[in-house]
Structure formats: structure tokens, C-alpha cells
Amino acid sequence: MMMQLINSIxxxxxxxxxxxxxNGKKNDVLIAGFIGFMACFMMNFFTGMYIRAFVSxxxxxxxxxxxxxxxxxxxxxxxxxxxxxxxxxKLTFYMMGEFVHGDRLAALDRLSEIMCVCGMIALAILLTExxxxxxxxxxxxxxxxDVDW
Numbered sequence: 001m002m003m004q005l006i007n008s009i010x011x012x013x014x015x016x017x018x019x020x021x022x023n024g025k026k027n028d029v030l031i032a033g034f035i036g037f038m039a040c041f042m043m044n045f046f047t048g049m050y051i052r053a054f055v056s057x058x059x060x061x062x063x064x065x066x067x068x069x070x071x072x073x074x075x076x077x078x079x080x081x082x083x084x085x086x087x088x089x090k091l092t093f094y095m096m097g098e099f100v101h102g103d104r105l106a107a108l109d110r111l112s113e114i115m116c117v118c119g120m121i122a123l124a125i126l127l128t129e130x131x132x133x134x135x136x137x138x139x140x141x142x143x144x145x146d147v148d149w
Contacts, residue, residue, distance in 0.1 A: 004044040011040035011085065019081035027071065032081040035063045039082065053117045056086055057124025065132055079125070088117045 015036025019029045043056040064078040071077075091114045098107035 004041065007044060008037045008041040012037040014085040015082050018084045019078075022077075022081050024077065024081060028073070028077055028081075031067050031071070032078050035060050035067065035078055035082045036085060038063055039086065049113070050116055050120050053086075053088075053120040054124050057121040058128060060086070061125040061128035065128060083121070086121065088114050091117070 012033040016029050016033035019032035024032060039056040039060040042059045043052045046052045046055055060082045061079065064075050064082065067078055068075040091110055095107050095110035095114065098104075098110060
């Protein structure tokens with residue numbers, strides 16, 4: 001549990017710094033850090049690499065959507081700052097090393113892992129955005145159907 005909190009605090013710091021890098025304002029920096037903290041905290045409850053990527057993607061896409069509606073800012077203000085630290089950079093580094101050393105088979109295997117992790121993150125964001133858009137249109141249509149012109 002202690003390592004989970006330490007990793008989450010590290011994610012808070014990294015996501016906050018990415019928000020600063022993307023010219024986030026003072027509240028946006030703290031919100032991006034909180035979203036990163038929560039994504040890392042939720043991700044640490046699971047052990048599989050792909051399910052961890054999916055859960056973290058769901059967490060930060062849902063929280064980015066919630067905070068963008070609260071602050072009346074675009075989702076990209078929070079999503080981009082939080083997405084960058086969760087992309088599998090370590091795997092990419094290892095893959096490039098395997099390509100340089102001539103181990104093409106291991107590098108392609110690593111590439112497939114990278115694509116699966118990125119695909120799980122993208123799938124989580126896609127599902128979140130689709131569900132939110134579905135409920136938005138459902139609520140909008142139900143409000144318009146009540147009016148009898």
C-alpha cells in the first residue's frame with residue numbers, strides 16, 4: 001500500500017509538470033496532478049499490463065471529462081497532460097535497444113506489446129467519450145421530446 005501511494009504521488013508530480021509544459025494555469029496544474037494521482041492509484045490495484053493500461057485510461061479520461069465540465073474548459077487541457085506520462089516509454093526504449101543490437105524478433109515482440117498497451121489506452125478513451133456523447137444526446141432528445149409544439 002505504501003508503494004502504491006509513493007507511485008501515485010510520483011504520478012501527481014509528473015502529470016503536474018506535464019501540465020506546466022503544456023502551459024496549464026495554476027488550477028489546471030493541480031487538477032492534472034490529481035487526475036494522474038487517481039489514475040496511478042487505480043491502476044495499482046491490478047497486475048496485468050494491459051488491464052492496468054485500460055483502467056488508467058478509463059480513470060483519467062473520465063476524470064478529465066468531469067473536470068473539464070466543472071471548469072468549463074476543453075478536455076484536451078487535462079487529457080493531454082495526463083496522457084503523456086502513461087504512454088509506455090520504457091518499452092519503446094527497450095524496443096529501440098533490441099533493434100540496434102540486431103535482435104529483430106524480440107524488438108517486434110516488444111512492438112506488439114507497445115501497440116497493445118497504446119490500444120488499450122485508446123480504447124478506454126474512446127469508450128468514455130462514446131458513452132458520454134450517447135448520454136448527452138439521449139438527455140438532449142428527451143428534453144426536446146417533452147416540449148409539445
